Amino acid sequence: MDEGLAADVASLGMVAGVEVEGGTARVALAVPGGRRDDGLAARAEAALREAGAEAVEVTFVESPRFPAQEPLPGVRSVVAVGSGKGGVGKSTVAANLAAALARDGLSVGLLDADIYGPSQGKMFGVEGRRLMADENKNIVPVKNHGIKLISIANLVEEGQALTWRGPILHGTLTQMLKQTVWGDLDVLVVDLPPGTGDVQLSLSQLVTVTGMVLVTTPQEVALADVKRAYTMARKTHVPLLGIVENMSYYQLPGGERDYLFGEGGADRWAAEVGLEVLAHVPITRALRESGDAGAPLVVTDPDDPAALELRRAARRLLRRVSEEAVATLPMA
Numbered sequence: 001m002d003e004g005l006a007a008d009v010a011s012l013g014m015v016a017g018v019e020v021e022g023g024t025a026r027v028a029l030a031v032p033g034g035r036r037d038d039g040l041a042a043r044a045e046a047a048l049r050e051a052g053a054e055a056v057e058v059t060f061v062e063s064p065r066f067p068a069q070e071p072l073p074g075v076r077s078v079v080a081v082g083s084g085k086g087g088v089g090k091s092t093v094a095a096n097l098a099a100a101l102a103r104d105g106l107s108v109g110l111l112d113a114d115i116y117g118p119s120q121g122k123m124f125g126v127e128g129r130r131l132m133a134d135e136n137k138n139i140v141p142v143k144n145h146g147i148k149l150i151s152i153a154n155l156v157e158e159g160q161a162l163t164w165r166g167p168i169l170h171g172t173l174t175q176m177l178k179q180t181v182w183g184d185l186d187v188l189v190v191d192l193p194p195g196t197g198d199v200q201l202s203l204s205q206l207v208t209v210t211g212m213v214l215v216t217t218p219q220e221v222a223l224a225d226v227k228r229a230y231t232m233a234r235k236t237h238v239p240l241l242g243i244v245e246n247m248s249y250y251q252l253p254g255g256e257r258d259y260l261f262g263e264g265g266a267d268r269w270a271a272e273v274g275l276e277v278l279a280h281v282p283i284t285r286a287l288r289e290s291g292d293a294g295a296p297l298v299v300t301d302p303d304d305p306a307a308l309e310l311r312r313a314a315r316r317l318l319r320r321v322s323e324e325a326v327a328t329l330p331m332a
Contacts, residue, residue: 002040007312009044013319016061023054034062063318072177074184075109077210077321079241080203084229086117086194088222089246090215092291093281093310094191095123097213099296100314102146106186109141111176112151113203114193115169121153125294131155139180145299150180170202177206187321204236211241211324213278213317218245218265230273241278241320243270244313248280251305276320279313281306
């Protein structure tokens with residue numbers, strides 16, 4: 001078990017290799033940065049000895065990285081986060097996934113593509129900070145909590161209502177993607193707007209999207225809309241990386257779980273379409289307060305139950321991105 005994330009190394013995609021020779025078992029564990037974790041090594045050794053190994057060797061290697069073909073200059077992977085509808089906590093999930101990946105040592109950017117309802121500036125505490133341009137008139141993203149961030153909220157006056165049509169949305173997204181000085185990024189997370197409209201279509205046309213994470217709540221009315229987002233991703237040839245079920249339950253003081261929005265909705269649908277549920281994120285006061293305070297929960301309280309689920313989701317997402325990278329490599 002990875003005690004910090006309360007999940008086993010296999011389900012987190014951390015087992016890079018296993019070899020048995022005689023009575024000796026060798027296992028390689030993939031972690032961000034390849035940093036050795038003596039506690040995790042000891043638990044792995046104990047598990048292998050319990051299984052019958054006479055000698056055990058545990059090594060740590062760098063987590064697999066991303067496609068050799070870069071979707072944007074310097075950007076190894078682009079991960080879209082969508083929902084098909086508003087009000088399910090998509091932006092909160094996107095913010096915490098980005099922050100969790102950065103916390104694990106990856107270089108991460110976040111593009112707030114929700115043009116009509118941008119919220120990442122607020123969630124990262126950079127609202128009111130204006131985006132600047134370099135000498136080549138390229139946009140320089142703002143940075144906080146280890147994330148490079150660009151949002152339309154940092155380009156227009158606070159509270160201004162935008163009434164842009166499709167061509168202007170496409171042009172704006174093009175600028176935000178391709179005229180931004182992202183530098184070298186392992187992951188660019190794109191927070192999509194609700195629905196299945198112009199921004200989603202433009203993103204799939206402008207860059208190679210490594211994959212999409214879908215965010216839903218358990219009830220059927222939310223799943224009905226996320227199914228449309230799923231269908232659109234399939235039609236635009238964007239791989240599906242998994243589902244995050246947000247507001248999954250509320251933990252009562254006595255330890256029981258109150259499934260306010262129903263139980264098992266994401267799991268049933270995921271089984272139908274062959275997707276992985278990356279996390280079941282509970283409703284917690286801390287998760288709401290962290291967004292309002294301008295710092296993702298995985299940064300301010302990484303051991304909060306909701307933060308742990310989001311950190312596990314980020315690890316599983318990293319595995320899925322790596323699998324997509326391998327799947328798209330050219331045949332020898």
